[in-house]
Amino acid sequence: MTLDEVRALVRAQSAENLSVTNAHRIKLEQAIISPQTISLIFRTVVDGRVKDQTLNAWLVGQEGTADGYKIVMREDGKQFGLASVGFPHDKHLILVGWYSSLLSAFLAM
Numbered sequence: 356m357t358l359d360e361v362r363a364l365v366r367a368q369s370a371e372n373l374s375v376t377n378a379h380r381i382k383l384e385q386a387i388i389s390p391q392t393i394s395l396i397f398r399t400v401v402d403g404r405v406k407d408q409t410l411n412a413w414l415v416g417q418e419g420t421a422d423g424y425k426i427v428m429r430e431d432g433k434q435f436g437l438a439s440v441g442f443p444h445d446k447h448l449i450l451v452g453w454y455s456s457l458l459s460a461f462l463a464m
Contacts, residue, residue: 381464383457412438428457
């Protein structure tokens with residue numbers, strides 16, 4: 356997806372929900388940021404071993420603090436999710452999980 360396509364999708368999914376407040380008492384309009392591409396770590400445990408996979412995604416929202424949750428979107432725009440800071444040695448944010456929409460990811464913060 357292009358930057359303009361990402362902006363249009365975020366705008367469409369947030370249009371009627373900008374004043375919705377989540378459990379952290381912030382409004383969706385406060386969380387949305389200008390989209391940028393980032394790398395994420397998708398961390399799983401397979402046979403007792405940690406397995407990290409790097410994914411590319413769009414960063415589209417965040418809480419007000421540096422260590423707060425981030426709202427991310429898959430490269431293809433089909434899902435939104437949450438990411439957070441991982442271990443001190445992690446090079447990228449850690450994917451918390453995927454949600455169906457921008458609003459559902461925001462409300463899960």
